[in-house]
Amino acid sequence: MLKILHIAPLNFAGVPYDFYKMHNAVGDQSRIVTLHKNERIFPEDICLNLPLPYQYLAKKLRRKKVLSLEQIDRTTVHYFNTRNILDKTYYTLFDLLASPKIEKAINVYNLNEFDIIHYDGGLDFYRNSQQALKWKKQGKKIVCCYYGSDLRIRGLIKEMDQISDLNLTSEYDHLALKKDLNYLFYPYDTSELPIRKEKNNNTIKIVHSPTNRKYKGTELIVSVIDKIKKERKIEFLLLENIDRTKLLEIKSECDISIDQVGGTMGGTGYGKAGLETLAMSIPTITNMTKDYADWLPENPFVVANNFNELYKSLIELIDNESYRVENGKKGIAWVEKYHSFKSVNENLMKLYQEKGIISH
Secondary structure, eight states, X not given: OOEEEEEESSOGGGHHHXXXXXXXXXXXXXXXXXXXXXXXXXXXXXXXXXXXXXXXHHHHHHHXXXXXXXXXXXXXXXXXXXXXXXXXXXXXXXXXXXXXXXXXXHHHTTGGGOSEEEEETSOOSSTTOHHHHHHHHTTOEEEEEEOSHXXXXXXXXXXXXXXXXXXXXXXXXXXXXXXXXXXXXXXXXGGGSOOOOOOOSSOEEEEEOOSSHHHHTHHHHHHHHHHHHTTSOEEEEEOOSOOHHHHHHHHTTOSEEEEESSOSSSOSSOOHHHHHHHHTTOOEEEOOOHHHHHHSTTOOSEEOOSHHHHHHHHHHHHHOHHHHHHHHHHHHHHHHHHHSHHHHHHHHHHHHHHXXXXXX
């Protein structure tokens, strides 16, 4: 039995928590510690619920970094660094205030007993990676898993990158940013999903549930919907800041889902929102580069990268019920084949063996 600890800044879309669930479901022992509570009410295991010393300042620094990165060609990953005294003071203060809760959690939950430490987002409890460095010296295996803006915006934590035994990603575009990344589909348990509702009218319901409008291209999506509303009988549901259980219930009544199209800084492909609707047999539209679309095995998504492609794809799905049904069935089978606990765990164990984290 493996002892696997996950540490994450927060439970990104519930994905780190799904890894934790997967480990326990297949017979290993796992815990997950999150530093901050996810405002979208995803489940938690151990949440330190750490406050940011200057939350306004943190958001201001992040916005500044996003704006600067939008002006450059993001073809390689950069290292995170504190470029000025303000940055250094902020992160030093955060670590100082967080330390008592961190050290207490390590002792209370016996976190030193775990053999494999997954850093979801590639970030330690401390910005200088002091706990990861300590565990590495004790012979523990370090795994870093990157999900999105951690690499695109924040960048690599140098100390963490130097000690990592295995680097994972579930984002296709990350593979071009960092050459030693290994792609792993993230695990998803479809048992949380409500049963798909039967339709009681002829109106086609289209859903879009962005966590960040800019990243998901919501403005473009709304402009296409406004055009289609003049031509077809549809209902558009733009769902934001809704309780997760209620969100899934509403989605289960929809006919078409739009994950993301034409956003910036969010990469291309699909997130958990797209996976959920696929698993509910709802045709799901997202943007993908041609390389990504060709690479993704048995690609179940309807790909649309701009206004015209989205318009065309939506019209085809709205007008063709059999196409919607066929596409929906394909989505369910694909999620089970590539994202099930069994499939993902088997692939993760292979990577563990290849990197010497476990023996053959």
